[in-house]
Structure formats: structure tokens, C-alpha cells
Amino acid sequence: xxxxxFLLALLGFCAWFWFDTQHCQESTKLxxxxxxxxxxxxxxxxxxxxxxxxxxxxxxGKLSVQRTYQFEFSDGGDxxxxxxxxxxxxxxxxxxxxxYMNRTISPV
Numbered sequence: 001x002x003x004x005x006f007l008l009a010l011l012g013f014c015a016w017f018w019f020d021t022q023h024c025q026e027s028t029k030l031x032x033x034x035x036x037x038x039x040x041x042x043x044x045x046x047x048x049x050x051x052x053x054x055x056x057x058x059x060x061g062k063l064s065v066q067r068t069y070q071f072e073f074s075d076g077g078d079x080x081x082x083x084x085x086x087x088x089x090x091x092x093x094x095x096x097x098x099x100y101m102n103r104t105i106s107p108v
Contacts, residue, residue, distance in 0.1 A: 020065070020090075025050065028069045028085050031092055035083075036073055039097075044072040044080060056088060064089040073097070 029048050036043040052068035069085045086094040 021050075021067070024067055024087050024090050025069070027090055028067075028087055031085060031095070032071050032083065035095060035097075040076075042074045042076070044074055047071065048085070058088065066093070
């Protein structure tokens with residue numbers, strides 16, 4: 001009986017984590033698209049890639065998942081540049097566009 005409850009709880013946690021990761025990835029892709037449009041850049045391949053995931057405390061002390069995504073963009077030339085977005089939970093923490101005005105955007 002206890003094994004069944006544990007297995008069901010584990011399955012529920014895995015389902016929640018998968019849906020949370022999908023939601024975060026959709027939010028990140030939307031942010032990347034909006035920034036590229038605002039800065040007159042082109043989001044290449046229309047994709048972002050999850051490259052790192054870890055637990056980190058928020059300012060209120062609660063643990064949440066911090067995910068790091070990378071994407072490629074172009075400034076109209078023929079070179080591919082790589083940007084990075086770090087999400088803390090589903091909130092934007094850092095947006096880096098190296099090679100393009102060496103700009104780092106971090107919301108308050």
C-alpha cells in the first residue's frame with residue numbers, strides 16, 4: 001500500500017515537473033522572440049535549448065528551479081550569434097546577447 005502511494009506521488013511529481021518545464025520553455029521562447037523583434041534581430045531556427053537546470057533560492061527563501069537556455073540569433077549579417085536566457089521559476093532573471101552591443105538585461 002505504501003509503495004503504491006509513493007509511486008503515485010512520484011508519478012505526480014514527474015508529471016508536474018514536465019509540465020512546468022514545458023511552460024517555462026514556452027515563456028522563454030516568447031521572450032527571445034520579443035527581444036529579437038524589439039532589437040531588429042532574427043531568431044534563428046525558431047528554437048531554444050535547455051543547457052542547465054539547478055535549484056536556487058528566491059529572495060523570499062523558497063527553492064525553485066533555475067533553467068538556462070541558449071538560442072541563436074542574427075543581426076542581419078551571415079554570422080550566427082548565441083544568446084542566453086536564465087529563468088528562475090517562470091520569471092526572467094538574466095538575458096544576455098553577447099556580440100550584440102555586449103548588452104545584459106536583468107529585470108528588477
